[in-house]
Amino acid sequence: MALGRAHPVRRTPLLATALVAPCVLVLALRLPLVTLAKATSLITLIAFSLTNLALLRIKHCDQRPAGIRIYPLCIPLAGFLSSSVFVPYQLGNL
Numbered sequence: 001m002a003l004g005r006a007h008p009v010r011r012t013p014l015l016a017t018a019l020v021a022p023c024v025l026v027l028a029l030r031l032p033l034v035t036l037a038k039a040t041s042l043i044t045l046i047a048f049s050l051t052n053l054a055l056l057r058i059k060h061c062d063q064r065p066a067g068i069r070i071y072p073l074c075i076p077l078a079g080f081l082s083s084s085v086f087v088p089y090q091l092g093n094l
Contacts, residue, residue: 025061042090052080 003016028036056078064070 020076038090038093040085045087045090048083049080049087052076056080 003019004013005015006012007014027039031039053076056073059073059076
């Protein structure tokens with residue numbers, strides 16, 4: 001996928017950054033600060049929820065990479081539940 005390709009030296013996703021930066025600039029210039037802060041909080045909660053959901057998916061893979069610490073299933077589950085519980089609350093406050 002083109003958006004996931006990283007620069008060989010800097011290891012940053014240049015295309016994704018180039019696409020997101022103008023969007024962030026427009027939102028920062030157009031939205032009031034409070035609305036922007038609430039939207040940022042909502043997006044962060046969604047990102048944390050999806051990250052923990054991905055960890056649950058990875059947990060069920062058969063292959064386990066060497067040198068990686070394995071945590072119990074309840075850790076990503078608790079992270080997903082605690083993050084996603086606040087998403088409807090944030091949606092109601094936008």
